[in-house]
Amino acid sequence: MFKEELSQLKKQNLLRQLVSRSSAQGPVITIGRRKYINFSSNDYLGLACHPEVIRAASDSLGRYGFGSGSSRLLGGGSLLHERLEREIASFKSAEAAMVFNSGYAANTGIIPALASGKDVIFSDELNHASIIDGCRLSRARMFIFRHKDVTALEGLLKKEKKARRRVVITDTVFSMDGDIAPLDRIAGLCRRHNAFLYIDDSHGTGVLGDGRGALAHYGIGPEPWIIQMGTFSKALGSFGAFAAGSGDIIDYFINTVRSFIYSTALPSSVIAASLKALKILRKDEDDIVGRLWTNRTIIAEGLRDMGFDIMGSETPIIPVMTGSVKEAVNLSGYLYENGIYAPSVRPPSVIEPRLRISVSAAHGEVHLEKLLKTMGRAKKTAGTRQSAQG
Numbered sequence: 001m002f003k004e005e006l007s008q009l010k011k012q013n014l015l016r017q018l019v020s021r022s023s024a025q026g027p028v029i030t031i032g033r034r035k036y037i038n039f040s041s042n043d044y045l046g047l048a049c050h051p052e053v054i055r056a057a058s059d060s061l062g063r064y065g066f067g068s069g070s071s072r073l074l075g076g077g078s079l080l081h082e083r084l085e086r087e088i089a090s091f092k093s094a095e096a097a098m099v100f101n102s103g104y105a106a107n108t109g110i111i112p113a114l115a116s117g118k119d120v121i122f123s124d125e126l127n128h129a130s131i132i133d134g135c136r137l138s139r140a141r142m143f144i145f146r147h148k149d150v151t152a153l154e155g156l157l158k159k160e161k162k163a164r165r166r167v168v169i170t171d172t173v174f175s176m177d178g179d180i181a182p183l184d185r186i187a188g189l190c191r192r193h194n195a196f197l198y199i200d201d202s203h204g205t206g207v208l209g210d211g212r213g214a215l216a217h218y219g220i221g222p223e224p225w226i227i228q229m230g231t232f233s234k235a236l237g238s239f240g241a242f243a244a245g246s247g248d249i250i251d252y253f254i255n256t257v258r259s260f261i262y263s264t265a266l267p268s269s270v271i272a273a274s275l276k277a278l279k280i281l282r283k284d285e286d287d288i289v290g291r292l293w294t295n296r297t298i299i300a301e302g303l304r305d306m307g308f309d310i311m312g313s314e315t316p317i318i319p320v321m322t323g324s325v326k327e328a329v330n331l332s333g334y335l336y337e338n339g340i341y342a343p344s345v346r347p348p349s350v351i352e353p354r355l356r357i358s359v360s361a362a363h364g365e366v367h368l369e370k371l372l373k374t375m376g377r378a379k380k381t382a383g384t385r386q387s388a389q390g
């Protein structure tokens, strides 16, 4: 019944297929019988396989078991959940915080709690799909502003004054372009125009501001009108998400966010891993954040020098624009043949097809060199290569 749709997708090079590893997730992964250098992961600091993180998760199992049994409001949370909420609030310089089961659950739950039919949302056009879905669920009036266009946002804020609440929503680091939102100016606008600012710091946490995130990067302090959302699943190598803000707003979310109220709490082992990862990040004795940025610079500059278009990437997320879906798939296929896993990203995930390279502190010199050499060869042979993937 769905064969026709699937065959259309295949014809357009848009058919997606699952890839399953037979190894842990890290700088090198095994797919089938082959090893690949992995440039697909958001585990920017290599914490997913950190021995202390693994130990913390496994130690917690003896005390708390695995499943959490029910939602937080029905007793599904443990002391670890509470501790993580205190720790992440302090890390984000916020009064309070709460844990969510995933970033997707946070965005699709919080946004409808913040804004409803009486409210207005202003959202960057490149915001993550989970924000878009949250906005749709909210039924608030929506205004999409051009990517990072602060002037356009100001115009909208001046025009749309008659709402109960006005909420500006932006990713801090854009997940497919790797550029950074001009938060200093956006926050200034929100202050002047009396609007809430909701930021998705999923790719900024552990990466920007010495790891503390986008607000620290810009030196913006906590404000009762700023809500910071972020994930434990990327640079922190764990799973789940958080919102941090004023005590009142977090209490309000606990009482109103449906994805929080009506979903079983994360297992304590996941929370224990997040707590440990956060502790490692806060101390950063091995300068992992510094290593991430060194690696990122090597790859970004190397690709630019070879003439690749990496758009406005400013972070470890480095898109390589290919011009067509076919070329994105071909390039990813060529890397795959050569032992490198870096997936293509195609519509509808993005408007313009690309290869998405994600650099980690866990990559060693050999991994970086191999990527640059293979990309160099790919550039020379472009046009003569055939796709190795669907």
Ligand SMILES: Cc1ncc(COP(=O)(O)O)c(C=O)c1O
Pocket (backbone or CB within 6 Å): 101, 102, 103, 104, 105, 107, 128, 130, 171, 175, 200, 202, 203, 231, 233, 240, 241
């Ligand atoms: C910017 C952004 N927000 C939210 C999410 C969703 O987070 P999660 O994977 O924890 O559901 C992602 C990616 O996964 C993301 O890139």
